[in-house]
Amino acid sequence: MTDNYQQSNEWAQQHRQSLTTRHTHEDALTDREFELLLEACNSLSEPRDLQARFVCLAAGRLGLRAGEIAHFQAEWLDWDRMLLRIPQHEPCECGYCRRQAAQETTHNAQLTQQEAMEARWHPKTVASSRSIPVDLSLRLELCLERFTDQYDSFPRSRTTVNRRVTAAAEAADIDGRVYPHCLRATAASYHAYQGVAPVPLQALMGWSDLATAQKYIRISGRATADALRQIHHR
Ligand SMILES: [Zn+2]
Numbered sequence: 001m002t003d004n005y006q007q008s009n010e011w012a013q014q015h016r017q018s019l020t021t022r023h024t025h026e027d028a029l030t031d032r033e034f035e036l037l038l039e040a041c042n043s044l045s046e047p048r049d050l051q052a053r054f055v056c057l058a059a060g061r062l063g064l065r066a067g068e069i070a071h072f073q074a075e076w077l078d079w080d081r082m083l084l085r086i087p088q089h090e091p092c093e094c095g096y097c098r099r100q101a102a103q104e105t106t107h108n109a110q111l112t113q114q115e116a117m118e119a120r121w122h123p124k125t126v127a128s129s130r131s132i133p134v135d136l137s138l139r140l141e142l143c144l145e146r147f148t149d150q151y152d153s154f155p156r157s158r159t160t161v162n163r164r165v166t167a168a169a170e171a172a173d174i175d176g177r178v179y180p181h182c183l184r185a186t187a188a189s190y191h192a193y194q195g196v197a198p199v200p201l202q203a204l205m206g207w208s209d210l211a212t213a214q215k216y217i218r219i220s221g222r223a224t225a226d227a228l229r230q231i232h233h234r
Pocket residue numbers: 071092093094095096097098120121
């Protein structure tokens with residue numbers, strides 16, 4: 001087998017994969033589906049209803065990751081500035097953090113479990129530490145108010161975040177593609193469609209590179225439509 005052949009074969013494989021791999025943005029919910037999901041949260045029994053609503057709005061509108069929601073602290077909210085600040089570090093020893101720390105030590109022989117635990121919890125990347133405006137809608141504001149009236153932090157484990165989303169999706173009768181990360185993609189699509197520019201969208205979502213924001217904006221078609229209409233509807 002020549003190098004050339006091997007190379008073109010690899011390229012072909014990559015190409016096939018890029019055409020068949022399912023991307024998270026494809027699982028983003030439509031506005032209608034997201035409304036149905038929120039409506040369904042209300043049908044869950046107490047206290048799952050408020051918890052589910054908080055998870056769905058935090059992920060589906062503010063773009064929080066499941067790990068961020070599970071480690072949410074009421075003090076992350078700056079009500080004067082209407083900002084939610086995801087910190088660089090939040091001391092935590094939950095089961096999820098222990099498992100993540102253990103995994104880090106298997107990838108890095110120099111790292112001890114204790115050292116890995118001292119860094120926990122931390123968001124996924126440096127870019128994930130960010131400030132998110134929460135006064136985007138009254139609905140969102142009220143949900144955060146009600147949630148923090150009852151809780152100082154997310155009261156359950158990391159797995160509960162998934163469970164609340166699943167329960168709401170089942171009650172809303174949306175087929176099996178609703179999970180926290182697809183809600184994060186829903187937030188990205190929603191803001192891209194509303195016309196948020198690449199740099200603020202990247203900052204909001206805490207992405208390390210701008211290309212991801214540009215991809216969401218391109219897929220939403222909003223910027224394309226606006227640009228074309230400006231030219232043609234004169
Ligand atoms: Zn933790």
